[in-house]
Amino acid sequence: MSIKPIERAASATPQSVARKVRGLSDRAIAWLFVAPTILLLLAINIFPLIWTVRLSFTNFRVNRPNREADFVGLRNYERILTDGDIWVTMQATAHFLFWTIVLQVLIGFTLAYLINKKFRGSDLWTTVIVLPMMLSPAVVGNFWTFLYQPQIGLFNYVVGFLSGTDPSGFSMIGEVALAPWAIVIVDTWMWTPFVMLICLAGLRSIPESIYEAAECDRASKWRQFWTITIPMVLPFLMLAVLFRGIENFKMFDLVVQLTGGGPGSTTELTSINLKREAFEKWRTGYASAYAVILFVTVFGLASIYVKALNKVKER
Amino acid sequence: MKHSILNSAAIAGLAIGAGLASSASAQADELTLCWAAWDPANALVELSKDFEKQSGHTMKFEFVPWPNFADRMLNELNSGGQLCDLMIGDSQWIGGSAESGHYVKLNDFFEQEGITMDDFIPATVTGYAEWPKGTPNYWALPAFGDVVGWTYRKDWFEKPEIQEAFKEEYGRDLKAPETLEELKDIAAFFQGREIDGRKVYGAAIYTERGSEGITMGVTNALYNYGFQYDNPDKPYELDGFVNSEGAVKGLEFYKELYDCCTPPGSSDWYMSENIDAYKSGQVALQMNFAFIWPGVEADPNVGGGKSGYFANPKGPGGHFAQLGGQGISVVAYSDKQDAALEYIKWFAQPEVQQKWWESGGYSALKAVVEDPGFASSQPYAQTFLDSMAIVKDFWAEPAYASLLLAMQDRVHDYVIAGNGTAQEALDALVEDWTEIFEDEGKY
Numbered sequence: 001m002s003i004k005p006i007e008r009a010a011s012a013t014p015q016s017v018a019r020k021v022r023g024l025s026d027r028a029i030a031w032l033f034v035a036p037t038i039l040l041l042l043a044i045n046i047f048p049l050i051w052t053v054r055l056s057f058t059n060f061r062v063n064r065p066n067r068e069a070d071f072v073g074l075r076n077y078e079r080i081l082t083d084g085d086i087w088v089t090m091q092a093t094a095h096f097l098f099w100t101i102v103l104q105v106l107i108g109f110t111l112a113y114l115i116n117k118k119f120r121g122s123d124l125w126t127t128v129i130v131l132p133m134m135l136s137p138a139v140v141g142n143f144w145t146f147l148y149q150p151q152i153g154l155f156n157y158v159v160g161f162l163s164g165t166d167p168s169g170f171s172m173i174g175e176v177a178l179a180p181w182a183i184v185i186v187d188t189w190m191w192t193p194f195v196m197l198i199c200l201a202g203l204r205s206i207p208e209s210i211y212e213a214a215e216c217d218r219a220s221k222w223r224q225f226w227t228i229t230i231p232m233v234l235p236f237l238m239l240a241v242l243f244r245g246i247e248n249f250k251m252f253d254l255v256v257q258l259t260g261g262g263p264g265s266t267t268e269l270t271s272i273n274l275k276r277e278a279f280e281k282w283r284t285g286y287a288s289a290y291a292v293i294l295f296v297t298v299f300g301l302a303s304i305y306v307k308a309l310n311k312v313k314e315r
Numbered sequence: 316m317k318h319s320i321l322n323s324a325a326i327a328g329l330a331i332g333a334g335l336a337s338s339a340s341a342q343a344d345e346l347t348l349c350w351a352a353w354d355p356a357n358a359l360v361e362l363s364k365d366f367e368k369q370s371g372h373t374m375k376f377e378f379v380p381w382p383n384f385a386d387r388m389l390n391e392l393n394s395g396g397q398l399c400d401l402m403i404g405d406s407q408w409i410g411g412s413a414e415s416g417h418y419v420k421l422n423d424f425f426e427q428e429g430i431t432m433d434d435f436i437p438a439t440v441t442g443y444a445e446w447p448k449g450t451p452n453y454w455a456l457p458a459f460g461d462v463v464g465w466t467y468r469k470d471w472f473e474k475p476e477i478q479e480a481f482k483e484e485y486g487r488d489l490k491a492p493e494t495l496e497e498l499k500d501i502a503a504f505f506q507g508r509e510i511d512g513r514k515v516y517g518a519a520i521y522t523e524r525g526s527e528g529i530t531m532g533v534t535n536a537l538y539n540y541g542f543q544y545d546n547p548d549k550p551y552e553l554d555g556f557v558n559s560e561g562a563v564k565g566l567e568f569y570k571e572l573y574d575c576c577t578p579p580g581s582s583d584w585y586m587s588e589n590i591d592a593y594k595s596g597q598v599a600l601q602m603n604f605a606f607i608w609p610g611v612e613a614d615p616n617v618g619g620g621k622s623g624y625f626a627n628p629k630g631p632g633g634h635f636a637q638l639g640g641q642g643i644s645v646v647a648y649s650d651k652q653d654a655a656l657e658y659i660k661w662f663a664q665p666e667v668q669q670k671w672w673e674s675g676g677y678s679a680l681k682a683v684v685e686d687p688g689f690a691s692s693q694p695y696a697q698t699f700l701d702s703m704a705i706v707k708d709f710w711a712e713p714a715y716a717s718l719l720l721a722m723q724d725r726v727h728d729y730v731i732a733g734n735g736t737a738q739e740a741l742d743a744l745v746e747d748w749t750e751i752f753e754d755e756g757k758y
Binding site: 150 | 385386389390393411414415416523524525578579580581582583597713716717720724727728729731732733734754
């Protein structure tokens with residue numbers, strides 16, 4: 001007769017412990033197990049959140065410990081929502097978010113579709129393609145500043161060579177019109193492989209039999225693509241969009257290294273702006289209100305999106 | 316009898332206590348000195364070896380690159396951290412650090428040790444040590460005098476064909492400029508010119524956005540066109556001073572200089588980028604703090620007489636230069652304050668200050684800089700003296716960080732991004748600063 005694992009675990013429990021636990025209900029034991037995690041979450045997630053909300057109604061500055069913080073009501077929120085400069089950073093973030101997601105989904109899906117067609121060396125190409133996402137964003141930002149350098153940068157040289165223009169005649173990170181695209185290009189270069197991998201997982205999860213059935217029904221490749229591939233990969237694509245959306249909403253390191261938020265405020269995304277308010281200008285109360293607004297925005301949008309994602313998955 | 320026993324016990328106790336105290340003060344400590352990571356810091360490491368020998372204390376150093384220096388160190392001070400026993404903090408931190416209790420007040424110590432601020436260059440005392448400004452309350456010892464000045468390619472200036480071409484174009488000899496307009500002419504002259512088979516550019520100027528770069532650069536134009544931080548007769552009255560007609564012209568000048576005469580891609584340059592551009596032969600002129608001059612002189616490409624130095628040229632509204640430099644303070648959270656004060660006492664000695672200058676540090680001690688041989692001791696020594704005589708500093712208020720970042724944003728937005736007009740940028744700056752001072756309860 002074989003002994004079940006649970007019986008083996010029970011027999012291994014020391015008598016002293018067994019006696020103490022015997023008097024506890026299953027529910028109590030369950031609480032005993034989850035309590036440390038809940039306490040940890042309360043301490044490092046929930047308490048700071050509540051504290052941030054509390055600070056957002058004050059003019060507290062963390063660099064001025066000797067000064068009393070006053071309650072200012074909704075003044076911080078009012079200032080943020082009526083500040084034109086904040087809306088400029090919101091627009092910069094929206095531009096970055098929209099174009100990176102569009103480009104990464106289009107290129108990532110295309111690459112996944114091509115890689116999925118098994119060919120000689122496809123594994124090697126997959127490895128090569130995913131290399132950029134394995135690098136540190138700070139490193140990527142730093143070396144792209146060299147690629148974008150007007151006098152010696154490879155990017156400018158290639159553009160100049162292909163278009164016949166002077167490579168030192170334009171500066172990707174120094175010109176207002178080009179800088180927003182400079183950060184989009186780098187983020188797309190770095191994170192398209194991530195979207196590609198998710199799409200690849202989606203494509204490989206489609207059973208071959210569905211395509212065989214479609215072949216029997218004499219469905220064209222085009223029709224198979226639109227009626228089988230896209231609907232079945234859509235939940236994966238939506239997941240990739242969610243991940244990239246959340247990641248890029250809080251994008252910081254890459255852009256700081258690349259442009260520092262400039263020229264002017266052209267590429268100052270909300271996370272960079274928030275960091276400057278909180279840890280450079282030390283406007284803790286104001287920055288707390290700013291963080292609360294961003295949190296509500298991301299949480300709200302993500303919730304709506306997850307609901308939509310679930311609906312797609314149920315179909 | 317009972318009293319005498321008690322007295323004896325008390326005396327014995329005091330003696331033991333005193334013995335313990337003296338043995339504690341004689342104990343060798345490990346002191347940590349925090350500063351920016353740059354050439355002068357390396358010179359200080361070498362210099363401090365003498366202190367280690369004399370005192371028995373050991374020195375540790377925490378150096379942070381300039382772009383992150385303020386972030387890192389102000390975080391440390393604000394959190395009451397004990398990483399640093401000695402801090403060579405930026406001049407603008409003095410107000411906040413004094414009011415927040417980060418630095419130890421040094422008046423009693425100075426008096427006790429016979430250190431007097433009259434022995435130091437007045438501008439450095441005001442800039443690095445005093446808070447509130449203009450009052451004899453000292454929180455630091457002037458440690459490193461620094462000021463924005465200019466470096467130029469003397470070897471290019473001396474080329475006959477260049478001199479001839481310049482004279483033909485501008486009708487005057489090519490030499491170190493005396494006014495900002497002359498400086499712009501020279502930069503424009505060199506922009507895109509071919510020298511020794513290479514295309515070169517006019518000037519490397521401060522344009523950095525993230526920390527303090529463009530502010531440290533643009534003020535050299537603003538001051539000399541008439542910009543003032545506030546009404547001299549009514550503190551914190553900004554309108555008409557920050558955005559005066561002269562200030563607007565100064566800001567326009569800086570933008571014109573950026574547009575006409577800087578290398579492509581120089582939209583976010585500060586000290587190190589300017590040094591690189593100059594040493595690699597990209598530019599004829601370089602704006603930078605004086606601390607780089609010893610490095611320029613020693614450089615195989617541009618040193619050894621190939622470079623010249625001049626103070627920030629005057630403008631129609633005056634003759635000033637942006638003050639840099641720092642004072643050395645004892646951190647209030649340190650539990651080795653006695654040893655830290657010992658270091659300051661050692662550092663203030665004239666012979667140590669002399670050695671400091673010789674090893675590449677800019678002493679602020681009058682005995683060193685007023686020595687008859689000082690001006691000729693290095694090719695840049697006279698320029699340093701001329702520049703220190705015309706310095707002006709940014710706000711050193713406790714809210715300096717907010718004031719600085721507001722200026723960074725407004726100036727960068729106009730000069731580099733080309734948004735709006737100079738008048739609009741300075742008007743917006745007045746609004747930002749007014750809001751900050753309102754929060755500070757100044758009105």
